[in-house]
Amino acid sequence: MKFIVGNWKMNGTWDEKETFLKALKNVKTNNKIIICMPFTLLYGNDHGITIGAQNISEYNNGAYTGDISGKMLKDADIKYVLVGHSERRLYHNETNAIVKAKANAAIKNGITPIICIGETATDKNAGRTMTVVKKMLLECIPKTCKYIIAYEPRWAIGSGKTPTKEEITAIFEMIHKTLHQVGCENIALLYGGSVDSTNAKQFANVPHVDGLLVGGASLKSDTFLPIIKSID
Ligand code: PGA
Numbered sequence: 001m002k003f004i005v006g007n008w009k010m011n012g013t014w015d016e017k018e019t020f021l022k023a024l025k026n027v028k029t030n031n032k033i034i035i036c037m038p039f040t041l042l043y044g045n046d047h048g049i050t051i052g053a054q055n056i057s058e059y060n061n062g063a064y065t066g067d068i069s070g071k072m073l074k075d076a077d078i079k080y081v082l083v084g085h086s087e088r089r090l091y092h093n094e095t096n097a098i099v100k101a102k103a104n105a106a107i108k109n110g111i112t113p114i115i116c117i118g119e120t121a122t123d124k125n126a127g128r129t130m131t132v133v134k135k136m137l138l139e140c141i142p143k144t145c146k147y148i149i150a151y152e153p154r155w156a157i158g159s160g161k162t163p164t165k166e167e168i169t170a171i172f173e174m175i176h177k178t179l180h181q182v183g184c185e186n187i188a189l190l191y192g193g194s195v196d197s198t199n200a201k202q203f204a205n206v207p208h209v210d211g212l213l214v215g216g217a218s219l220k221s222d223t224f225l226p227i228i229k230s231i232d
Contacts, residue, residue: 002031002204004212004214004228005036005212006219007036012219017037023225024049033049035051036080037051054082057069057105069109070106073106078111079112081111082150083114084116086118090154112147116150116192117140118154133175134178137178141179145187149187151192156193158215168191168203169206173208190209190211190212191206195217196214196223197223200230201230
């Protein structure tokens with residue numbers, strides 16, 4: 001079983017959600033399909049597809065205007081949430097410490113955080129990918145081994161660029177080994193960044209890759225269904 005996680009980012013209306021879920025309704029798959037939708041679309045967890053959230057507050061309640069807590073997500077029957085996506089780090093200044101606090105807030109409410117990590121183009125060009133990603137990983141992970149890791153090189157998101165097979169194999173080996181060293185053996189690891197139906201299978205087959213995080217290609221059933229089918 002692989003995870004195929006969609007990330008709708010700031011896209012989607014109620015009608016678009018209904019159309020999308022209808023198109024996916026009868027799809028036969030052994031994989032776990034999760035679509036992380038904007039807050040306005042979180043209710044109505046039906047059609048056999050799991051709906052996840054894209055953000056969570058590190059606090060449980062209080063004077064944090066505009067934020068949504070783990071308690072509220074739990075109340076909406078949400079089981080998965082993205083934390084530390086590179087766009088949250090970039091546009092909302094989320095640090096590794098904040099990401100870790102958010103992951104803990106999710107776990108406390110019985111929600112699995114999908115913790116996103118990945119190097120920038122500058123890191124990559126300077127040959128720092130391994131050290132940067134390992135540091136991010138160690139600074140973001142909670143003590144309890146109840147999370148998923150999504151490795152998404154920042155330069156690969158929405159760019160059509162992807163790491164080579166050698167690069168991706170090495171980084172997943174490192175992430176797997178690092179988690180093993182901290183006593184977390186069975187953490188699912190996802191690859192994300194310009195995944196589409198032409199490359200999904202090849203990423204999913206890399207050792208230690210347990211699934212994919214798909215942005216742009218998850219927005220329409222026409223582009224998302226072929227990804228699901230390609231890894232069954
Ligand atoms: P992309 O986005 O698939 O459009 O590159 C991935 C993500 O941001 O999670």
